[in-house]
Amino acid sequence: MQKLTIKLAALLIISSLLYACGGDEEIITEEAITEEVEPTDMELLDQVEYILPSPLQIAELFKTAGLTYIGDLANKPENADKLNSKYDQKLNFGVYSADMAYCLMNDQTQQSINYLSTLRKLSEKMWMTDVLNTMGLTSRLEDNVGNEDSLTFIMADLQMQMDDYLEENGMGSTGYIIFAGAWIETMYLGVKVNENEKNEKLISRLSEQAVILDGLIKSIQQSDEDGDYTELIADLEGINKHFAGYSDESEEAFTLSDEQINGLSLDVTALRTKVIGE
Amino acid sequence: MKKILGVLGLIALIFASTAFQYSSSNCDIRSLKNELLIKLKPEYRYDSYKVSRITYTGKQQVIEIAAPLFEGEDFRFLFNIAGMPNDVDIKIYNQKKSKKNRTALFSLLEQKEDGKNVYIFDPQENKTIYINYIIPRTGRPDKTGCMVCVIGCKTAK
Numbered sequence: 001m002q003k004l005t006i007k008l009a010a011l012l013i014i015s016s017l018l019y020a021c022g023g024d025e026e027i028i029t030e031e032a033i034t035e036e037v038e039p040t041d042m043e044l045l046d047q048v049e050y051i052l053p054s055p056l057q058i059a060e061l062f063k064t065a066g067l068t069y070i071g072d073l074a075n076k077p078e079n080a081d082k083l084n085s086k087y088d089q090k091l092n093f094g095v096y097s098a099d100m101a102y103c104l105m106n107d108q109t110q111q112s113i114n115y116l117s118t119l120r121k122l123s124e125k126m127w128m129t130d131v132l133n134t135m136g137l138t139s140r141l142e143d144n145v146g147n148e149d150s151l152t153f154i155m156a157d158l159q160m161q162m163d164d165y166l167e168e169n170g171m172g173s174t175g176y177i178i179f180a181g182a183w184i185e186t187m188y189l190g191v192k193v194n195e196n197e198k199n200e201k202l203i204s205r206l207s208e209q210a211v212i213l214d215g216l217i218k219s220i221q222q223s224d225e226d227g228d229y230t231e232l233i234a235d236l237e238g239i240n241k242h243f244a245g246y247s248d249e250s251e252e253a254f255t256l257s258d259e260q261i262n263g264l265s266l267d268v269t270a271l272r273t274k275v276i277g278e
Numbered sequence: 279m280k281k282i283l284g285v286l287g288l289i290a291l292i293f294a295s296t297a298f299q300y301s302s303s304n305c306d307i308r309s310l311k312n313e314l315l316i317k318l319k320p321e322y323r324y325d326s327y328k329v330s331r332i333t334y335t336g337k338q339q340v341i342e343i344a345a346p347l348f349e350g351e352d353f354r355f356l357f358n359i360a361g362m363p364n365d366v367d368i369k370i371y372n373q374k375k376s377k378k379n380r381t382a383l384f385s386l387l388e389q390k391e392d393g394k395n396v397y398i399f400d401p402q403e404n405k406t407i408y409i410n411y412i413i414p415r416t417g418r419p420d421k422t423g424c425m426v427c428v429i430g431c432k433t434a435k
Binding site: 024048049050052053054056057061087149153156157159163164167170204205208211215248249253254274 | 307308310311317323324325326327328330341342343344345346348349351373374377383406408409425431433
């Protein structure tokens with residue numbers, strides 16, 4: 001019995017050694033295979049993935065183009081109390097993030113802190129309590145009043161914490177919905193400021209958003225396994241029609257005409273009203 | 279006798295564990311990302327990041343990722359290849375893969391150095407660029423890996 005046990009143990013060790021050492025041989029074989037690959041053996045995955053910029057980046061683009069501050073444009077914090085479904089909460093988390101960035105970039109620090117409080121309430125409703133509570137954001141914002149560079153870095157930190165949370169919890173699709181809310185709100189702020197006073201640079205930046213919208217729609221489509229976002233996709237596709245003249249192969253910058261920008265303003269405003277539930 | 283068996287068992291366990299580690303990938307996303315963040319400072323600030331989880335197959339795979347850029351803005355793309363157990367190539371183009379006349383703007387293989395796992399690309403373009411991860415085929419199709427890409431934008435104009 002003892003001899004049999006020793007034989008079995010020895011067999012186990014030899015097997016382990018062979019498996020462990022076999023790794024080197026495997027790599028050599030794999031390198032050889034890689035070199036021999038013919039184009040026909042390539043698996044070109046049809047699905048293109050997308051990297052979306054942070055909402056902060058878009059807000060910053062608009063700000064440098066002349067997105068001035070108009071007091072009553074951003075969404076009212078109290079509207080957050082009316083949001084009951086997880087879908088509405090996610091979308092409006094994006095809306096309030098964009099409003100917070102808008103206020104921060106225009107030295108409206110107290111208003112930004114109010115939006116931070118709204119975001120905290122919403123994140124609790126969405127079971128994302130850890131995201132905003134651990135960063136000491138309020139005191140960091142208060143300590144940096146008037147220092148736009150530092151405030152931008154604080155927003156970038158907030159964005160990274162959010163990205164980490166969503167990535168580590170497998171919530172990629174939630175990230176796309178939050179981004180959609182932020183994008184709709186930033187576009188709304190952009191078209192409204194332009195309506196108030198026509199601004200060619202801002203129109204140029206609004207036109208440039210054609211690049212983002214296409215990627216956003218496809219990202220939501222790819223993550224929408226249960227068909228939960230069909231209506232949002234249709235709404236965004238409605239906005240995308242205004243960018244029909246855009247081509248990423250063209251060397252010339254794409255700029256919306258006055259008529260097109262008016263149409264875009266109307267549709268963005270209607271979609272934003274729907275999203276915030278007014 | 280029990281002692282001998284115990285020692286033999288321990289040795290077997292160590293080897294089996296080594297073998298397992300060898301065939302798995304190092305996908306500690308936060309560590310891989312943090313290694314990239316260091317390379318952003320001080321000129322660039324964090325904007326976003328993208329994790330691509332890859333399962334090797336018996337065929338070479340090409341994963342394409344579209345990344346939008348904006349007029350007059352400076353971006354930095356950082357890649358950490360430490361999570362890929364087999365050699366992967368990164369090529370970046372000015373057009374999508376369906377376009378025949380696209381130009382390569384970056385190729386990892388041209389820059390690759392032994393022991394280096396972080397690579398930087400500072401694009402000069404102001405439109406969408408197309409990142410291609412070219413994953414070699416393997417004889418062990420259960421292998422997995424991950425690629426982390428961090429994007430930063432320039433802070434001061």
